[in-house]
Amino acid sequence: MTTGDAASSPATSRVPIDRIGATVLKELVETIVSGQIQPADALPPEAVLSQEFGVSRTVIRESVKRLQEKGMVTVAQGRGTHVNPMSSWNLLDPLVISSLIGHDDALGILDDLSVVRGALEAAMAGAVAAKRTSDDLARLTASFEQMESVLHDSASYRDADVRFHLLVMQLSGNILAENVAHGLFERALESSRYHGVDPAQAFEITHAEHQLIFDAIVAGDREAARQAMEAHILGSWDRRRLPTHPRD
Structure with a gap:
């Protein structure tokens, strides 16, 4: 030296x-x-x-x-x-999954990611419905009302949408599921391919789906919350997914 x-x-x-x-x-x-x-x-x-x-x-x-x-x-x-x-490979590694998404011309990785995310968030939404407290409901209500207030501002609505999902994850109390789903969500949001192209009245459709999730949690209906969350995540991806050749 x-x-x-x-x-x-x-x-x-x-x-x-x-x-x-x-x-x-x-x-x-x-x-x-x-x-x-x-x-x-x-x-x-x-x-x-x-x-x-x-x-x-x-x-x-x-x-x-x-x-x-x-x-x-x-x-x-x-x-x-x-x-x-x-x-x-460690497919949950941020560098690995980001690279996979970036090279995923057939969107197969994003298809799989949406399925996994849907299953995890569905389970977490069901858990929140089963054990929600008055404080949980107050926080969810505030988050949902924030989404409603910015429905006609696309950038603000997207931010409020993400915050609503992250809050449901947090309130579930399932730290492992939250960690995995949050990581997948972050990597997906980094990709323009994941955002795709919104159809007409995309935000109105999305908000109606969030209403079903919110109502099910408020009612304490675990199965309805689970189904509504999974249907929303898979349906939202299917609506904005760009047409591609199927993967091998």
Whole structure:
């Protein structure tokens, strides 16, 4: 270590390496998700990747380690690093799921995401209906009335819509379901493909569906709340989904 290195603070010396490593990791994830390197194929050797990205071998080594933590590759001493099938990937990892959505021309990942999100949020809506308190109902009422008040302002309505869903998740008390559904919801909202194209009177239709969810929770009807939430999430996605070729 030189005198100059010693004089630098740890934070100052780490930040550029972390930023570069994150960029390399993202590009490697994109390479695998896009199919440029197929399952069972080997990643290029460390020296080749180092030269290709213009970074040190240490950065490459750390990036590959993170790929391994995401389940995307297997590192075998003396046999190189090979890509794992998608079934081994951590599909809840934000970087992995975002990349999958970005390369999902057939929208199959978003179809699956909507089904999973629908099932989780349906269960949570049912749980809220079964155990709602007066405080829960007050908070839900305020959230629903906020949606109503901005029905003709698309940007504000979208924000209020998201807040209503997040509140239902929170009130369910199911921390695991909330964590998974919230993560999927966030990744989906980042994608223009998920937003699709709204049909005529989309917000009026959506609000009517939220009314059914709200009414079922207020009435304490667990099954009606579950059905209304699932029908809303799947129906809303189906209405705005862009036409595509079916996935293989």
